[in-house]
Amino acid sequence: TFKNAPIPGSTGAPSVASGFGASGNVLTDGAGNSTVYLQGGTVNDVLKAIDLATGVQTATVNANGTATLATATGQTNSSINASGQLKLSTGVNADLSITGTGNALNALGFAGNTGTSTAFTAARTSGVGGITGKTLTFSSFNGGTAVTATFGDGTNGTVKTLDQLNTKLQANNLTATIDANGLLTVSTT
Structure with a gap:
């Protein structure tokens, strides 16, 4: 409000x-x-x-x-x-849903390309070009355990967050970071 x-x-x-x-x-x-x-x-x-x-x-x-x-x-x-x-x-x-009256959404830049929308929704699901379903596989490194990480919604063994990815990579002496441009880097611990 x-x-x-x-x-x-x-x-x-x-x-x-x-x-x-x-x-x-x-x-x-x-x-x-x-x-x-x-x-x-x-x-x-x-x-x-x-x-x-x-x-x-x-x-x-x-x-x-x-x-x-x-x-x-x-x-x-x-x-x-x-x-x-x-x-x-x-x-x-939950998905983000913003509704407004008057020019509230227009002032925030959420009123769509015509500037008249009264609702804005941002879904939690991956957009076009997302990495859902993509898999990274790392063979055993430096005495670690081989790891396969499949990106998804965080259920059924898939990873959704950087923390979940790092939990999987830890068994293989690896760690992942994401920089300000969204570049994923996997390196040794």
Whole structure:
């Protein structure tokens, strides 16, 4: 939810209601429901609210009206890179679906090519050119155990995250990293 008001607890604003906590200009109930207060809000506050809704981040509501945020294991926070590209993380709990009224989606760049859409959805499934179903095979290296890693949804022995890939590679004395350009590198430990 968006509100054109100062965040509760700030100067001249009402206090934070019991059971809620503020982080920046986002007020959350700790269960994924958030309100972004636009009088001081930034794009990073909007990204924080999206991550709370999708489960990428979790919030612990503190007794003093603040919220402590943590990124869930294996997740990457939504961000805007140096070239201005928006990267939304859909999390693992559900596909990301954003609906709005007025010009809210248009202002965020989610209103489609005609600028009139009132809903935006980002699925968790791989897009065209994805690596789902692709397999990497490594023969025994330096006394390790041969490893085969098949990319998929993280079930039935497939790997979905970098952490899952590294867990498989560990038996063969290997580790994987992904750089800022998305390049996967496998090297010895």
